[in-house]
Amino acid sequence: MLETLSAFITDYGYLNLFILSFLASTVLPFGSEALVIALVYQGFSPFTVVMVATTGNFLGACTTYYLGLKGRHVLEKYLSPSPEKLEKSEQLFNKYGVYTLLFTWVPGIGDVITMVAGLMQLPFRSFSILVFLGKFGRYLVIAYSIVLLNGGF
Template structure:
């Protein structure tokens, strides 16, 4: 068990930022993954909290951009590559129509965030609006996780 823990610690130290970027990217697609545990582990390992936040935000944002792009291509492409549940897609469309652009601040919420990015693409929302709102939402989420981790680790 100790050898396994040492190997994991070494792996984090050697590839921590790369692992975080890839996991954050994948977590913002339709895959049921989360990156918060790795953020906490890296901060406890002594990684720079601001760098951790920026790497996680960048990976998660770019993953969302991928989902947005597939949304731009239309429902057939979404159904082929991501298979979103139709009821979630319809619910997100109604939510997006009701609350508009600010809905994108909640793309970090598990279960609905990925669908919101799809809907933004389907509705042909200009990328400049999409990118600002999604980046701010993702950054806020990761900043809160990192801040709370650093606060409670001292």
């Protein structure tokens, strides 16, 4: 069983990572960190792992942002965010501004932050830069922590 899983990771690692990272950036209860760690342990290029995970996660966030642009009724129909999380995210935006987007990687509230950014019709350019940087930073820390813990491979 372990051999089969290892082969699956090796054969389709980057594709699996992209899909999982994309889905993890919606309100679906997925996480991509374990696969990032597994791929780095398997000897995949840490930089490529970071870029694939960041790109998938960023594009998932863009999808959630787009649904937010379409309005609250679309969000409720497709993503069903809790009113409490939406309200908390709106409060964060009102208090800290657009830089809240740097924290869209935070589990539980990050996906709602991207929804609120769409609802508030924040400019896509600002959204893109800050969300990409935040997600890139998170994956960079995860991947290179594994590299450092293993003596630099």
